Amino acid sequence: MLVVLATLAWATTQPSAAESSARAVGNSPEDRVSGARHGCKSAARAIRYYKAATLKWQQQRNAFLGGHALAERVKWPNCRRALKAADEWVARARAARTNFARLLAYHYDWRAWMPEKDQRVVACETGHQGGTGPDGASWTWDSDTYVSAYGIYRSGYNDDAHRIGNLGWDETLSKLHRYPTPREQMEAAESHRAANGGWSGWGCRGA
Numbered sequence: 001m002l003v004v005l006a007t008l009a010w011a012t013t014q015p016s017a018a019e020s021s022a023r024a025v026g027n028s029p030e031d032r033v034s035g036a037r038h039g040c041k042s043a044a045r046a047i048r049y050y051k052a053a054t055l056k057w058q059q060q061r062n063a064f065l066g067g068h069a070l071a072e073r074v075k076w077p078n079c080r081r082a083l084k085a086a087d088e089w090v091a092r093a094r095a096a097r098t099n100f101a102r103l104l105a106y107h108y109d110w111r112a113w114m115p116e117k118d119q120r121v122v123a124c125e126t127g128h129q130g131g132t133g134p135d136g137a138s139w140t141w142d143s144d145t146y147v148s149a150y151g152i153y154r155s156g157y158n159d160d161a162h163r164i165g166n167l168g169w170d171e172t173l174s175k176l177h178r179y180p181t182p183r184e185q186m187e188a189a190e191s192h193r194a195a196n197g198g199w200s201g202w203g204c205r206g207a
Contacts, residue, residue, distance in 0.1 A: 040079040040083075043083045046086035047082065047086050053096070054093040057093070057096035057099070058096050061100045063177075064103065064176070064178070066176050110134075110183070113183075114134075114186060117199075118150075120134070121204050121205070121207045125149065125151035126138050126148075126149045129141065137149045142169075148185040148189075150185055151203075157192075158171070160188040161187075161188045166188065172184070
């Protein structure tokens with residue numbers, strides 16, 4: 001569903017700013033001075049690059065969840081501190097990317113965590129729709145009356161989602177500008193079953 005998964009292939013093996021700077025510094029006093037200056041410039045470039053990368057991954061994560069908090073600034077009043085700050089931003093960028101990848105897997109990698117019963121019901125309810133769910137089920141299914149891959153009555157889905165503290169179908173679209181994820185849809189279905197006697201409300205309950 002999210003093409004953004006493809007963007008997660010981002011370089012992770014680049015040397016740190018401190019490592020790059022260390023190789024640029026020679027043994028003579030002149031080399032050490034020119035190397036230090038070169039290292040400061042490299043560190044400044046690294047800070048800008050990895051700070052931007054950190055904010056990019058955090059902004060995508062926050063847009064997904066509806067939050068707004070971003071990383072605090074790393075201060076670097078001198079060259080030595082700049083080298084350390086560059087390495088800190090490298091670590092932050094990599095952590096932000098990893099956290100976002102885990103978030104997407106948690107919500108979209110349904111093959112890894114969705115019970116087989118749910119998969120069969122979903123495939124029966126909205127399968128063969130050209131979607132990415134079980135048997136081509138659609139996670140964006142919306143017939144005006146029924147929504148989600150589980151085919152839940154629209155107002156019922158909203159009640160099910162609210163019962164567990166999630167946004168309803170239309171609320172997710174309007175506030176987060178995306179469809180409820182496979183996990184959010186599964187959670188709404190679990191809420192529905194808990195409040196309405198199991199799978200009895202589904203036409204495909206015997207799947």
